[in-house]
Amino acid sequence: MCSTRFSRQFLALALAAGMLAQPAVAQQGGGQPPSPVTVVTLEPQTITLTSTLPGRVVASAVAEVRPQVAGIITERHFAEGSHVEQGDLLYTIDPATYDAAVQQANASVAAAQAQLAAAERDEKRVTELLDRRVGTQQAVDDARTAREQAQAQVLVAQAQLTSAQIELDRTSIHARLSGEIGRSDVSSGALVTTGQTSALAVIRNIDTVYVDVTQSAADVLRWRRRGSATEPGVEDQTVQLRLADGTIYEQTGMLTAAEPHVDEQTGVVVLRLTFDNPDKLLLPGMYVQVQMPTATVDNVYVVPQEGVTRDRRGNPTALVVNADNVVEMRPLEIIEDRGNAWVVDSGFNPGDRIIVAGLQKTAPGATVVPQEREAATDAMTE
Numbered sequence: 001m002c003s004t005r006f007s008r009q010f011l012a013l014a015l016a017a018g019m020l021a022q023p024a025v026a027q028q029g030g031g032q033p034p035s036p037v038t039v040v041t042l043e044p045q046t047i048t049l050t051s052t053l054p055g056r057v058v059a060s061a062v063a064e065v066r067p068q069v070a071g072i073i074t075e076r077h078f079a080e081g082s083h084v085e086q087g088d089l090l091y092t093i094d095p096a097t098y099d100a101a102v103q104q105a106n107a108s109v110a111a112a113q114a115q116l117a118a119a120e121r122d123e124k125r126v127t128e129l130l131d132r133r134v135g136t137q138q139a140v141d142d143a144r145t146a147r148e149q150a151q152a153q154v155l156v157a158q159a160q161l162t163s164a165q166i167e168l169d170r171t172s173i174h175a176r177l178s179g180e181i182g183r184s185d186v187s188s189g190a191l192v193t194t195g196q197t198s199a200l201a202v203i204r205n206i207d208t209v210y211v212d213v214t215q216s217a218a219d220v221l222r223w224r225r226r227g228s229a230t231e232p233g234v235e236d237q238t239v240q241l242r243l244a245d246g247t248i249y250e251q252t253g254m255l256t257a258a259e260p261h262v263d264e265q266t267g268v269v270v271l272r273l274t275f276d277n278p279d280k281l282l283l284p285g286m287y288v289q290v291q292m293p294t295a296t297v298d299n300v301y302v303v304p305q306e307g308v309t310r311d312r313r314g315n316p317t318a319l320v321v322n323a324d325n326v327v328e329m330r331p332l333e334i335i336e337d338r339g340n341a342w343v344v345d346s347g348f349n350p351g352d353r354i355i356v357a358g359l360q361k362t363a364p365g366a367t368v369v370p371q372e373r374e375a376a377t378d379a380m381t382e
Contacts (some may be wrong), residue, residue, distance in 0.1 A: 299345070
């Protein structure tokens with residue numbers, strides 16, 4: 001009897017303890033507090049899409065310095081790698097032979113002029129004799145012919161003198177172009193000849209340079225169908241240049257020409273861009289990458305890359321906080337990358353808040369405490 005009463009009391013106490021513990025358990029594990037996340041509010045934009053193309057820098061003008069007469073180089077008058085102006089003296093070829101030819105041509109001119117003077121006197125003499133009815137018309141005609149031949153000989157001698165003078169002048173080699181002159185391939189004492197295969201030096205104008213890039217023929221066709229023969233169908237025609245060290249060139253360029261020919265082997269067209277080069281930073285032959293504008297698109301979103309993840313199939317997704325601060329997963333369609341962001345044309349609505357920090361602490365359907373990235377940065381700064 002006593003044992004039964006003890007059992008009933010124990011059962012009553014156990015039930016009471018369970019009823020008291022139930023609210024405590026519910027209070028401890030019934031719901032985790034919302035996780036804080038950092039978000040960025042997205043708004044649609046109109047942007048210009050770009051395509052990155054490889055290219056090479058080309059000088060806007062090139063002049064090879066070549067000898068036009070043969071001879072021995074006696075002096076070089078420029079510093080290699082310096083700037084030269086059109087008309088500057090670059091080389092001197094030994095002029096002795098050509099100076100002698102000029103002197104010989106001068107003598108030939110003098111002899112021809114003397115012969116002309118004698119022929120003119122003879123013509124005058126026989127003409128006076130004919131007037132006195134002493135000479136004959138035949139003698140006058142012969143004298144006139146001799147005078148005309150002497151005049152022709154003077155012209156020939158003067159032409160020979162001019163040619164000899166030109167040859168002499170060519171012993172002084174002048175710059176035909178203003179620009180930067182490279183290294184000299186000859187030194188004093190070297191023999192140069194006309195028509196030699198190697199240039200003495202090369203002058204390049206790099207105040208303005210060209211950048212030749214290649215683009216697929218399909219893209220060029222798309223541009224032409226938009227109504228432009230050489231340029232993409234975008235309003236902003238400026239082109240940016242990325243240098244070999246990864247930095248962006250401070251000067252913007254313009255697309256100025258397209259080669260009207262498609263390479264049969266590669267199926268590409270060569271496009272020519274023009275860039276100002278005031279600091280001579282761009283050198284001919286340098287490899288660069290051009291960010292070519294290809295199209296203007298409306299109602300797209302520029303999304304930070306840290307807010308975009310990939311599902312098991314590799315498709316891009318993002319976590320968005322709705323008006324109730326509940327996390328939603330959105331599938332995305334990415335057009336291209338832009339620096340540290342993605343250009344997305346599908347998956348977002350105006351005003352959506354994408355989670356960019358705290359992704360590991362939340363999941364779709366969870367309630368979060370969103371905080372704008374700018375506010376978080378300001379708080380840390382303060």
